Amino acid sequence: MKKVGLFFGTFNPLHIGHLILANHLVQETDLEEVWFVITPQSPFKKKSSLLDNHHRYQMVFEAVEEFPHLKPSKIEFDLPQPNYTINTLVHLEEKYPKGYSFQLIMGEDNLKSFRKWKNYEEILARYELLVYPRLSEGVVPEDLQDHPAIHRIEAPIIEISSTLVRRMHKEGKDVRPMLPAAVWKFMDEMNFYR
Structure with a gap:
């Protein structure tokens, strides 16, 4: 049984914090693997700073190409929108009925609001959550603090955000140290986020 961690995000762009954590x-x-599940552009919520799905997929693809245990995933691109994590998980179980065990990777900031997720009880009943530390406000709800499906992972805290990368790049600042070289090259060649 191959254990796969699902790392959800817009990856707009993917930065070294994402890569270090995965x-x-x-x-x-x-x-055994971490899949970067790229969240698609919602047709209901157009955000001008969010690159097209295929551009973000390409950046993730190029960033992880040298890492055999890291994979890009566009599994959510063809799912009906708006999409919810539970739908993606059901779809993955149907697509990979044998030989795979999926776990969710999330930051502690997301765990604090996890009870607002659609069908969060079903997610907890069927999947394990690997929670990495984040600097954030608020507290994890008491019923989730010692839940048997939730595993806190010691991991480096890297407070780089895609928002910060985009802002600094737009301001003409050098963001190369915050990005995998392949992401910087693609972003620069395509003139993104300026």
């Missing part, structure tokens, strides 16, 4: 999880847990 690699850390493959090296320090029993995960």
